[in-house]
Amino acid sequence: MISSNIFKLKKRMHVTDLKRDVSLRVTGEIHIGGVMLKLVEKLGMYKDWSDHALWWEKKKTWLLKTHWTLDKYGIQADARLLFTPQHKLLRLQLPNMKHMKVKVNFSDRVFKAVSDICKTFNIRHPEELSLLRKPRDPKKKKKKLEEAEEDDLELEGSIYSSPGLYSKTMTPTYDSRDGSPLSPTTAWFGDSPLSEGNPSILAVSQPISSPDILVKLYKPQSLLDKAKINQGWLDSSRSLMEQDVKENEVLLLRFKYHSFFDLNPKYDAIRVNQLYEQSKWAILLEEIECTEEEMMMFAALQYHINKLSIMSSDHHMNNSEKEVDEVDAALSDLEITLEGGKTSNTLGDITSIPELADYVKVFKPKKLTLKGYKQYWCTFKDITVSCYKSKEEAHGTPALQMNLRGCEVTPDVNISGQKFNIKLLIPVADGMNEIWLRCDMEKQYAHWMAACRLASKGKTMADSSYNLEVQNILSFLKMQHMNPDPQFIEPITTDINPECLVSPRYLKKYKNKQISARILEAHQNVAQMSLIEAKVRFIQAWQSLPEFGMTHFLGGKREELIGITYNRMIRMDASTGDAIKTWRFSNMKQWNVNWEIKMVTVEFADEPSLSFICAEVDCKVVHEFIGGYIFLSTRAKDQNESLDEEMFYKLTSGWV
Secondary structure, three states: OOOOOEEEEEEEEEEOOOOEEEEEEEEOOOEHHHHHHHHHHHHOOOOOOOOEEEEEOOOOEEEOOOOOEHHHHOOOOOOOEEEEEOEEEEEEEOOOOOEEEEEEEOOOEHHHHHHHHHHHHOOOOHHHEEEEEOOOOOOOOHHHHHHHHHHHHHHOEEEEOOOOOOOOOOOOOEOOOOOOEOOHHHHHHOOOHHHHHOOHHHHOOOOOOOHHHHHHOOOOOOHHHHHHHHHHEOOOOOEOHHHOOOOOOEEEEEEOOOOOOOOOOOOOHHHHHHHHHHHHHHHHOOOOOOOHHHHHHHHHHHHHHHHHHHHHHOOOOOOOHHHHHHHHHHHHOHHHHHOOOOOOOOOOOOOOOOOEEEEEEEEOOOOOOOOOOEEEEEEEEOOEEEEEOOHHHOOOOOOEEEEOOOOEEEEEEEOOOOEEEEEEEEEEOOEEEEEEEEEOOHHHHHHHHHHHHHHHOOOOOOOOOHHHHHHHHHHHHHOOOOOOOHHHOOOOOOOOOHHHOOOHHHHHHOOHHHHHHHHHHHHOOOOOOOHHHHHHHHHHHHHHOOOOOOEEEEOOOOOEEEEEOOOEEEEEEOOOOOEEEEEEHHHEEEEEEEOOOOEEEEEEOOOOOEEEEOOOOOHHHHHHHHHHHHHHOOOOOOOOOOOOHHHHHHHHOOOO
């Protein structure tokens, strides 16, 4: 602490927007507000300085407590202070890959800054999004990469973040007659000056204009590459300036937490579209794995959405209110696949728990064995599968019994090959036991897969979400069917552009004409969908992929990764992605971080704790993902729309 003697800040105060150094003679007892007042008086310029604040460059600290003195902050005579605006321009790359210039408060914590950005864009539940630094492609030279970025920025719009414009009355952003987005002037900003920015592009999907765009964008080649991308998440508890973000820097606005709460087409036109866009690009850039049949289904949906988006912009849509109402119901239950809460479905008879009983083929892979599937009479009661050699022996002792609580459930399906497999990794004391179930038909598979998914979360088939889960699985399979009757398939036209609809690996595998034919064949399954329904189905199909919602981090050992999802943590093999061990958040007692050695330790109720070193990533990022998902799990539909920021910081900051 310095004394209150007079000292001189010679050429240590820099006014950034004037690019001018100013010297002041002050004492250590003067408060920050007084310093700024003296500075403005010395500048002698009559302008609005209300957005300006002092930034202590060496300590990377905003001096926002204007009643504090220089002594209290510990500012020495040689300290260099910047007098700079708190709101500065950012170049945000949105989930649809378009860039927007946005004026953001660089002194707010990132969580608050993102919340204000989302208010401006009319995106509800901003707690699901955050900011990510742009990944660097190691194969590209730095100079070429910068040139590519500048070219990409030609797509920019411009808008200024202004908190408080978010509609508390939730004015619908969809036309109730045809489901098309309403005019942004009336729906988003009313008579606000922001309406001049006209960011209607955010609610409308635009087709990819050229395959060159896909070629230029960075594609992770391995799970390790995906883990490196996640090093770039900003700390939500600190400001942009504290994290060395520069004015006009490009940051990515993304859905960080894959737990999408209370989606509603009447209020979430932009949120639904940006979710669709993020899922679309994740599939095209191979950030998430999918089968060939799934890829053609995604391509058909994308082709359909592109067509309807163009028609919608020309006001040629003619959907009914009924379609919008149906999608409304589907969207209100969309989060059920992510344990988002109770659905609107009837609970059914809660006095008895439904059961499954059928012949199912079971395979227990072991090393040095070539034995295949063996048929058993299997019963599924509560969260336990019991396997008997025959139906007649079902009242005796089972040959094999599996408790599925905490297991990993992965589909292995090929529609054309009539393969309907369920891969189970069941937790045991020393790791995971692998069991495969093979069903004969789609309907059987849908019921058993839905039951397995619920059982892994500790839920039975009596849960209200079971029937919806079965229907979602059947719907997902139906969209992958190929139409055998060529007379119903559209002729191949030049507007298909398969290079923009499938990922690069399939362009290498098949000719464009072959891909176009398969897309048009798959399109017959989705051709009757409205624009909103198609986007919702795309998002639901994305959620159905085995790798959905998995965020990877490099563990202490080079060959191991830590995966974090909305409800569990997984230690996994870095080369194959196979789960080694799973821990559920519902069984978690607490988690701690040793900041010195970068170790995260998670303690559980009934099993040994999990400890791992955060290699090549700030353990604060991992800590924030765990705390963030815990925070999101506390949301309820009957809450008001205000966020409990302090609770978020308490769970995620690590410093409280």
